[in-house]
Amino acid sequence: MAPSWTGHPLQGLSYGALGLPLAFVALPLYVVLPAHYATEFGVPLALLGAVLLGARLADAFIDPWIGRLVDGLFRHSVRRAWALSALMGAVLAAGFAALFFPPVRGTPALLTWCAALLLVTYFSYSTVSVTHQAWGAMLGGGAGQRAGVVAWREGCALAGVLVASVLPSLAGLGVTAAVFAVLLALGLGLLARAPQPGREPVLPDPRPIRPWDVQGFRRLLLIYLLNGVASAIAATLVLFFIRDRLQAAAFEPLFLALYFAAAALAMPLWVRAVAHLGLARSWLLGMLLAVAAFAWAAMLGAGDVLAYALVCAASGMALGADLSLPPAMLAGVIQRAGHRGRLEGAYFGWWNFATKLNLALAAGAALPLLQLAGYEPGTREPQGLLALTLAYSLLPCALKLTAAAALYGLWLRHPSGEDR
Numbered sequence: 001m002a003p004s005w006t007g008h009p010l011q012g013l014s015y016g017a018l019g020l021p022l023a024f025v026a027l028p029l030y031v032v033l034p035a036h037y038a039t040e041f042g043v044p045l046a047l048l049g050a051v052l053l054g055a056r057l058a059d060a061f062i063d064p065w066i067g068r069l070v071d072g073l074f075r076h077s078v079r080r081a082w083a084l085s086a087l088m089g090a091v092l093a094a095g096f097a098a099l100f101f102p103p104v105r106g107t108p109a110l111l112t113w114c115a116a117l118l119l120v121t122y123f124s125y126s127t128v129s130v131t132h133q134a135w136g137a138m139l140g141g142g143a144g145q146r147a148g149v150v151a152w153r154e155g156c157a158l159a160g161v162l163v164a165s166v167l168p169s170l171a172g173l174g175v176t177a178a179v180f181a182v183l184l185a186l187g188l189g190l191l192a193r194a195p196q197p198g199r200e201p202v203l204p205d206p207r208p209i210r211p212w213d214v215q216g217f218r219r220l221l222l223i224y225l226l227n228g229v230a231s232a233i234a235a236t237l238v239l240f241f242i243r244d245r246l247q248a249a250a251f252e253p254l255f256l257a258l259y260f261a262a263a264a265l266a267m268p269l270w271v272r273a274v275a276h277l278g279l280a281r282s283w284l285l286g287m288l289l290a291v292a293a294f295a296w297a298a299m300l301g302a303g304d305v306l307a308y309a310l311v312c313a314a315s316g317m318a319l320g321a322d323l324s325l326p327p328a329m330l331a332g333v334i335q336r337a338g339h340r341g342r343l344e345g346a347y348f349g350w351w352n353f354a355t356k357l358n359l360a361l362a363a364g365a366a367l368p369l370l371q372l373a374g375y376e377p378g379t380r381e382p383q384g385l386l387a388l389t390l391a392y393s394l395l396p397c398a399l400k401l402t403a404a405a406a407l408y409g410l411w412l413r414h415p416s417g418e419d420r
Contacts, residue, residue: 005139005195007148014194015139016152018132018187023160025096025125025180029118032168036100041110051115059122060356063130066123067349070131071342074138078196082188085131088124089188093181095121100173130352134344137331138197146328147274151267154323158264165256197341211347216333219410223403224326225354227287230399231322232362234294234315237370237392240377245385245392247302255312262316263323270321279329280411286321287404289314291397298393327351366391 005011034052037043073081099117102110136149160183168176211217243249273282293314300307334340334347373387 005141005145005149007145011195012148012152013156014190015136015149016154016156017190018128018184019153019155019157020160020163021180021183021187022125022129022132023157024164024183025092027161027164028168028173028176029096029099029121029125032173033099033114036173037110037114041102041105041107043107043110043114047107047111048114051111051118055115055118055122056356056359058119059126060353062123063126063352063356064346064349066126066130067134067345067347067352070127070134070345070349073131074134074197074345075342078135081131081135082192085128085191086188088127089184092121092124092128093177093184095124096180097177100177126352130345130348132191133327133348133351135191135194135197137327137334137344137348138341139195140197140331140335140340143279143328143332144271144275146331147271147279147324150327150331151271151324154320154327155264155267157323158260158267161260162257162264165253165260211339211343211350214333214337214339216336217330217347217350219414220326220329220333221350221354223406223410224351225358226399226403226406227322227326228355228358229361230396230403231290231319232358233366233399234392234396236359236362236366237388240375240388241297241392242308244377244379245302245388246300246304246308248305248308251305251309255308258309259312259316259319262313263319266317266320267324269317270324274325274328279325279332280407283321283325283329284404284407284412286318286325287400287407289321290318291400291404293318294393294397294400298389298397366395 034048037048070081070084073084095117099114099121102113102117104110104113132153136153137146139145139149141149163179164176167179171179238255239252242252242255248255270282270286273285277285293311296314297308297311300311330347330351331344334344339347370387370391373384373391374381375384375387375391379385
């Protein structure tokens with residue numbers, strides 16, 4: 001059995017390394033795949049969009065069930081949970097390659113292939129992700145340890161995003177699929193050697209135990225949703241803002257790389273902040289930093305490349321707080337509810353459902369409203385650019401401030417003893 005968590009970098013890497021391939025595969029699936037089917041195979045965008053939306057909704061709604069499955073495996077043994085991840089990892093690697101290299105032609109066959117393989121790939125991806133998240137939460141510990149565990153996972157994930165953002169265009173999709181398979185195998189191999197969570201005895205209880213029965217979980221999830229929708233709206237509109245408001249399309253790779261690099265580099269700073277401020281106050285500071293960055297972005301115009309680079313760095317630092325601190329707070333909720341070692345999968349199943357719901361709400365609400373307000377991609381009309389600026393910067397500011405108020409009122413001022 002692997003030793004308990006001590007915070008040693010080798011332990012952090014052995015647990016967190018799996019986050020790299022999982023983030024690596026997410027970007028091509030969500031960003032590259034639609035353009036690939038449209039340009040390479042001539043699949044109509046409307047039909048392709050319907051398939052993608054249906055697959056993503058099915059993926060989101062199946063996450064809570066996956067969480068229950070993972071909990072059952074962890075209750076039996078950590079090795080059995082890891083074995084499921086290894087099996088689903090093989091399915092994920094095969095499904096990823098098959099999606100980009102379909103053996104069929106013709107729009108109906110391609111759409112059928114895409115839909116079927118997306119369901120298989122999303123299911124295997126979600127299973128490995130929920131297992132990985134639950135494993136980290138089960139390691140337990142105080143606020144600092146929990147933040148450190150999450151920071152290793154999310155820091156590796158940001159490295160995966162950076163690699164995935166350049167590898168398909170530089171080396172092609174075939175090399176990308178091969179690299180992903182190797183990284184996934186390496187991450188799973190390291191996880192087998194990572195500190196293993198202990199299992200708590202399962203006490204008989206006539207009542208079914210559900211995450212939604214825990215008040216702290218409901219409050220935290222509400223805060224997480226408010227904050228997450230704000231971030232998802234900005235992520236949905238960022239390329240439109242760069243291309244049309246800033247007229248700086250050539251600098252897109254620089255802006256995105258700076259954003260994710262700042263998030264990764266800031267994570268150790270947020271972990272240190274937890275020791276002085278606590279988890280909730282540190283997250284509140286990150287929200288306020290994001291508000292300041294997006295408020296500044298609202299004042300920028302064509303050619304403000306350097307100023308927007310600083311916005312990317314500041315908002316990237318705030319992203320580091322969003323990625324590392326809320327899951328650590330969730331792990332604390334699980335501990336205080338007495339569910340450690342028993343229900344982590346169920347909690348993170350619903351947590352991932354909320355994450356995907358944020359993305360769906362952002363795309364489903366922001367884009368139609370933006371069009372109604374007079375914005376069209378490529379426009380230089382003042383009314384359209386004003387609508388874009390309001391949606392990209394000031395709407396996320398309003399939602400972030402609402403989330404900050406909820407964090408203060410529902411968490412920091414709550415007398416039930418949560419991590420401050």
